Amino acid sequence: MTIIESLDHEGRGVAHVEGKTIFIEGALPGETVEYSTFKKKPSYEQATATKILKPSFMRVTPRCPSFGLCGGCSMQHMEAGAQVAAKQRVLEDNLWHIGKVKAEEMLAAIYGPPWGYRHRARVSVKYVRKKERVLVGFHEKRSSFIADMESCEVLPPRISALLMPLRALVEQLSIRERLPQVEVALGQDVDVLVLRIMDPLNEQDEALLRAFADRHRVQFFLQSKGPDTVQPFYPLDAPELNYTLPDFDIVMPFRPTEFTQVNPDINRVLVRRAINLLDPKPGERIADLFCGLGNFSLPIARRGADVVGVEGSASLVQRAQANAEVNGLSARARFVEANLFETDAVGLKKLGHFDKMLIDPPCDGAAEVIKALAEDGPQRIVYVSCSPATLARDAGVLVHEKGYRLKAAGVVNMFPHTAHVESIALFEK
Missing domain, CATH: 3.40.50.150 (Vaccinia Virus protein VP39)
Structure with a gap:
């Protein structure tokens, strides 16, 4: 148990215990918390708050069900105005x-x-063979694993709503194990999804992508290698980003x-x-x-x-x-x-x-x-x-x-x- 003194530049609570600095994820200044250490060094420790014994007035309930697991956000537990003051x-x-x-x-x-603001994003894709299903989302905190997320509150709602349909789409593709990333780029008049493909699509894959694009009103680009290989796939008559x-x-x-x-x-x-x-x-x-x-x-x-x-x-x-x-x-x-x-x-x-x-x-x-x-x-x-x-x-x-x-x-x-x-x-x- 310890009292949080301040926030560090990564949004972690800072406490001092027996002369050692403790950086505690999920803790806010003024709070009394219990914590679990995941990294120990001679002069500091990194930890996660396991129980909030005395909450701060700045604390709010995170809006996203994946908060704490997903590595995309670190401060949803802090009121939006307080976040700005902390950054100042x-x-x-x-x-x-x-x-x-x-x-x-x-x-x-x-x-x-504070919500639905993110018009650029790069989400990872992984076919989990043992579970025979696809994950689409951001990486977990401190992990190479992809968070099992069904929505994302910082993406615009129409794009957040595509995470589950994208899972279903990739599951049907012949290259489902060779598609590691989807890049999102939103413009005034068009929503673009860039698929990073390690192998070529077959005819059935192409038909599935066209149907998805028509249903969800997006434009697909394909990227086979570096950024200079990015080319529009469908529809070809979409407005320019x-x-x-x-x-x-x-x-x-x-x-x-x-x-x-x-x-x-x-x-x-x-x-x-x-x-x-x-x-x-x-x-x-x-x-x-x-x-x-x-x-x-x-x-x-x-x-x-x-x-x-x-x-x-x-x-x-x-x-x-x-x-x-x-x-x-x-x-x-x-x-x-x-x-x-x-x-x-x-x-x-x-x-x-x-x-x-x-x-x-x-x-x-x-x-x-x-x-x-x-x-x-x-x-x-x-x-x-x-x-x-x-x-x-x-x-x-x-x-x-x-x-x-x-x-x-x-x-x-x-x-x-x-x-x-x-x-x-x-x-x-």
């Missing part, structure tokens, strides 16, 4: 303890509906395997805030680093500034340029392929002078970019982050070495019920 504390703690910086202003958190940014009158087409944000509603609010903080103006030259398919570049261009998007993937550079053309923004947006993880002052200087900069890196952050900034670097930087730790590290360099002030920062709850913390920060010279 994670951001503030990381900024101070890692970067030794504090934001002059903490921005109001960006959050939205896309998402929209109505505030900027932008339509963003994408392929099922190209990176887009999981939560399109929150993405719209995030883009709006990023552009408001950046405040692009006609005549300004702005860099969008790690630009992807143009999620921020095109709204910057729509505001009248000239934007240079930089991305390490050649295919995404092509996609971003095509999206600029679709939206009539080719004159203001151009895209360059470059490895920003290996850039230096010379490489950055080749791109020219920028008045402002937006940085949206992967979890590794933008260390080399930050180090490469010259004294005449951009006056304003908006940094969109999916890792508070690397944001804090880079913020420390910007503030303590590069002459910037951390004007504002705040969290973006892109992934409710998970410990994942997205955030946004504004730096000014």
Whole structure:
């Protein structure tokens, strides 16, 4: 039995017993719990709460029957508003303890509906020969096994409702033991399911897929090897995948395997805030680093500034340029392929002078970019982050070495019920 003192960055309760730190899954601050340890180290233990003796006011009943078994969510037992507040504390703690910086202003958190938000997902598929049945879902916690789940509350209801029909479909296929994954990609006008197939389909398999697609109004793509092998299967006349940014009158087409944000509603609010903080103006030259398919570049261009998007993937550079053309923004947006993880002052200087900069890196952050900034670097930087730790590290360099002030920062709850913390920060010279 122990009392939980706080939450860690993975959403686990933290307690101290006889000088040792205990990380307890399923426990909340202020609670008195009994726990079972599953991993012991000299200085800490990892455990699971087995009994809640004194519950927190933040505790709620998890909505999903698979919660606790499925590894997709870790915080459904915590009230949604409290989750956001906890993530804000994670951001503030990381900024101070890692970067030794504090934001002059903490921005109001960006959050939205906590259920049915996930428009991108990769679910595993497994034919269990001993039981002669198929499982479709996310992996169990700390396991390679697939959770036996019949629904998923963070998927849109229409997609959650497909988990059991997908089981029945795969059971009938000749390649049921050679189909390990289904990738879900939802657009404005079409729901796409990408089947990872290790062997070719036969005629009966193809007929079953067509019937399923017609019945459930989805489009199947097939992937035989790497992402470049993804091709539409049926129906071939389905609308193109896309998402929209109505505030900027932008339509963003994408392929099922190209990176887009999981939560399109929150993405719209995030883009709006990023552009408001950046405040692009006609005549300004702005860099969008790690630009992807143009999620921020095109709204910057729509505001009248000239934007240079930089991305390490050649295919995404092509996609971003095509999206600029679709939206009539080719004159203001151009895209360059470059490895920003290996850039230096010379490489950055080749791109020219920028008045402002937006940085949206992967979890590794933008260390080399930050180090490469010259004294005449951009006056304003908006940094969109999916890792508070690397944001804090880079913020420390910007503030303590590069002459910037951390004007504002705040969290973006892109992934409710998970410990994942997205955030946004504004730096000014």
